[in-house]
Amino acid sequence: MATIITIAQQKGGSGKTTFTAHVACELAARGHRVALLDVDPQGSLGRWFMTRYERADGLKGDITFSTSSAWGVTFECSKYKDDYDFILIDTPPKIDSDLKPALRIADLVLVPVSASEVDLWATEGVLELAARENKRPLVVLNRARTGTKLSTKILEALSGLEAGAAKTVLAQRVAYAESLGQGQGVCEFPGGKAAAEEVGRLTDELLALLDT
16 A cells, blocks of 8 residues: 655745655655645646656666646545655645645645745635644755755754654755756756755654654
């Protein structure tokens, strides 16, 4: 039976799709079968997947892809739940009733937050909606500039939210965007070692959380 992970964030530009792709690749590289479900009409995850699919060289792991309307999420997930280990749902950057099915079906809700006050404020809407569905999300600081006062401030603020805060912080690294443009995850990308180590630690954290 597949574990369903929904990635949600009200504010655009939080790196939600990039985050989804790299975690999917890390899971696949570890031997897990991963299904990606893109609910975001912008379709960025789909473009990444097609770039990946059209590559001549073999890439790591078993990853499949599908799109869905917001209200078709439960039906689409049912197609993969028996044959895949993980289903990752990339949601649109908005918070309304359309997000409820993706939250309701999730075993884990991940909320990437860029290191800015505006992103932190936007996160509150996601957390409130998740709480109504009896979910306690895990917030991940993304695109952070290590050691800056702002990143430290945001990390401190995360601890006060009605959510868990991941110990792993994903830094602002060119490798995340470059590898995405090549249809890769950082775990497959030459020169992406530091980024791959971050995603690896985050994935360890997610798997440990799901096992508890």
